[in-house]
Amino acid sequence: MENKPSGPEAPAAPAPAPSDFIRDIVAAHVSEKKYPQIHTRFPPEPNGYLHIGHAKSICLNFGIAREFGGVCNLRMDDTNPTKEDVEYVDSITEDVKWLISGWADDRLGLKPKGMTLEAQQVNGKPDFYLPPKLSTLSPQPSTSLEPFYASDYFSQIYEYAVQLIRKDVAYVDDLSAEDTDTYRGSPDHPGKESPFRTRSIEENLDLFTRMKNGEFPDGARTLRAKLDMASPNIWMRDPILYRIRHSEHHHTGGQWCIYPMYDFAHCLSDYIEGITHSICTLEFEVHRPLYDWILQRLDLPRPLPHQYEFARLSLGYTVMSKRKLMQLVQEGLVSGWDDPRMPTISGLRRRGVTPQALRDFAYNIGITKYNGITDVAVLEYCIREDLNRRGLRRLAVLRPLKVVITNYPAGQVEELEAVNNPEDPNAGKRKLPFSRELFIEHDDFKEVPPPKYFRLRPGGEVRLKYAYIIKCDEVIKDAAGQVVELRCTADLDSKTGGTTAGRKVKGTIHWVSAAHAIEAEVRLYDRLFTVAEPDATGDFKQHLNPHSLEVVAAKCEPSLQDAQPEICYQFERLAYFTLDKNSAPGKLVLNRTITLKDNWAREAQKR
RNA sequence: UGCCCGAUGGUGUAACGGUAGCACAGCAGACUCUGGAUCUGUUUGUCAUGGUUCAAAUCCAUGUCGGGCAGCCA
Numbered sequence: 001m002e003n004k005p006s007g008p009e010a011p012a013a014p015a016p017a018p019s020d021f022i023r024d025i026v027a028a029h030v031s032e033k034k035y036p037q038i039h040t041r042f043p044p045e046p047n048g049y050l051h052i053g054h055a056k057s058i059c060l061n062f063g064i065a066r067e068f069g070g071v072c073n074l075r076m077d078d079t080n081p082t083k084e085d086v087e088y089v090d091s092i093t094e095d096v097k098w099l100i101s102g103w104a105d106d107r108l109g110l111k112p113k114g115m116t117l118e119a120q121q122v123n124g125k126p127d128f129y130l131p132p133k134l135s136t137l138s139p140q141p142s143t144s145l146e147p148f149y150a151s152d153y154f155s156q157i158y159e160y161a162v163q164l165i166r167k168d169v170a171y172v173d174d175l176s177a178e179d180t181d182t183y184r185g186s187p188d189h190p191g192k193e194s195p196f197r198t199r200s201i202e203e204n205l206d207l208f209t210r211m212k213n214g215e216f217p218d219g220a221r222t223l224r225a226k227l228d229m230a231s232p233n234i235w236m237r238d239p240i241l242y243r244i245r246h247s248e249h250h251h252t253g254g255q256w257c258i259y260p261m262y263d264f265a266h267c268l269s270d271y272i273e274g275i276t277h278s279i280c281t282l283e284f285e286v287h288r289p290l291y292d293w294i295l296q297r298l299d300l301p302r303p304l305p306h307q308y309e310f311a312r313l314s315l316g317y318t319v320m321s322k323r324k325l326m327q328l329v330q331e332g333l334v335s336g337w338d339d340p341r342m343p344t345i346s347g348l349r350r351r352g353v354t355p356q357a358l359r360d361f362a363y364n365i366g367i368t369k370y371n372g373i374t375d376v377a378v379l380e381y382c383i384r385e386d387l388n389r390r391g392l393r394r395l396a397v398l399r400p401l402k403v404v405i406t407n408y409p410a411g412q413v414e415e416l417e418a419v420n421n422p423e424d425p426n427a428g429k430r431k432l433p434f435s436r437e438l439f440i441e442h443d444d445f446k447e448v449p450p451p452k453y454f455r456l457r458p459g460g461e462v463r464l465k466y467a468y469i470i471k472c473d474e475v476i477k478d479a480a481g482q483v484v485e486l487r488c489t490a491d492l493d494s495k496t497g498g499t500t501a502g503r504k505v506k507g508t509i510h511w512v513s514a515a516h517a518i519e520a521e522v523r524l525y526d527r528l529f530t531v532a533e534p535d536a537t538g539d540f541k542q543h544l545n546p547h548s549l550e551v552v553a554a555k556c557e558p559s560l561q562d563a564q565p566e567i568c569y570q571f572e573r574l575a576y577f578t579l580d581k582n583s584a585p586g587k588l589v590l591n592r593t594i595t596l597k598d599n600w601a602r603e604a605q606k607r
Numbered sequence: 608u609g610c611c612c613g614a615u616g617g618u619g620u621a622a623c624g625g626u627a628g629c630a631c632a633g634c635a636g637a638c639u640c641u642g643g644a645u646c647u648g649u650u651u652g653u654c655a656u657g658g659u660u661c662a663a664a665u666c667c668a669u670g671u672c673g674g675g676c677a678g679c680c681a
Binding site for chain 2 (some may be wrong): 043044045176177184187190191218242243266282283286364367369374378384388466467506508509573596597603
């Protein structure tokens, strides 16, 4: 018996290099040698788990890094201490590493743990630059490397803010949150300048220092850029750069009580890390002028990063916003962020989806600026294609129906040979015990078969996979009239290699030997929502699929006793499964990743 | 009714002024000791109207429709 693990190194069909409008831009920059090296980054905020939409972004950013000989930094965009947590930085780090493993892990830019930035001179100007360490090229164990954190740059970002004040393009504003809103105006009406806008540089400097020193309560003052309150672009109407927040930060602790806003921190973090291409989603398009404005206002000696935007992923039959996913978790509607029904990376992983399948999916859907909804069938196709290549075939019965082979001697046991994966000869073979009493799938017998049904029926014949052709002689029912047992006779010469092995019968079904079968808790997952666009109308939770999880006690062939985590098993004719983290020796728990394509179900549906 | 962005079969994408192609889905068939896989065939499309051009999905104009932007969130 041979069980070749089907790890992430299983061969994949080579796909042509992807192409899209962002890669076109990068390729042009490479050919004109605009940068010494292409440098992207993946900058999640650690306020939730990564989902398949992030996977799209990860594949883009790391894909560009690997295709153009560059690096992609993993960076925690952690400028809002009230929403963030180390639980999320840990899960994010793990998910990213898992997704890029065997593909772009040699492109992963990290930094030595605890390393701090120091001022240096570049072209005669002071500069802050934090080059990446590649995790797999580093001689140190990877535990000495960690992701980048925007919060590691708070001191530098503060210095840059001071510079803006000195240039008189930033000021401390005393307006309340409500007044700030009112003064901002609306998209079709210009805003109004704050009465504090004309403070002297000295006063601004003094006030900003005192903000940093904790002299003012939350919300009392902000630092604002001095732009144009009449700009048609809301984000150019004196955007807030810093706010006061007296709260503990998961990474910097109690060191700061003022925190930079996204717009201020992000472009500077990109610059500090030497990012060349800062790729984000479409909603940041209107922020780009601000991104450029900030960087251009400072005397920065190195090339400036540029922002490019693409459409985020929307996928049918699920929700993608972190807020909604958080709601599902907190309200106990799923078992956690890694519930196998969740579109999170950890959920998909627990479900049995491989990094390869997710990367194939990202490749297939492409990168554009068009906001569409991707058919979940594309994801399902990518999962099936990948799992078909690597899944170890096993026989298991989800809803058992007892079958007695009346002409097979009681007590006799045969060891039949079965192939582990017809797609992969290297996967080897295993032995399957056969005996007089078996279980077959309840669905594989119909007393009154519908048209075109070619499984077992009274008086009919069917082949037991790897074993004999059997004929149904008798149907035994319980008091309620339910079929509880079948009495069959086998064509004892029809076994593989036997004299009548070549006999054609229309149907082949799976089975397990009753005496040898092992029990498993099998979790059958389905789509989390019943409609393609759960958040199109009303409360998305009203569209939750009540049948998204069904648990059955399955009868499995004995070799499944040795099932390993992170390995894909195909229960023949049924679906792909993987061990759940709740599984333990003696108590198998398996998750259904996805069903096999079922043309019969479709045929039956038509009637 | 301000500004920005977008629009190619049912869905997602390609074509970079020169034959509208690919994938998924669908449909039909072949093959099969998985109604799996594989293979073959096939239905369906350039938002509209003008303009530029020998030639427009592509460039221009106008319109229509869709998305984004008014957090001291990211």
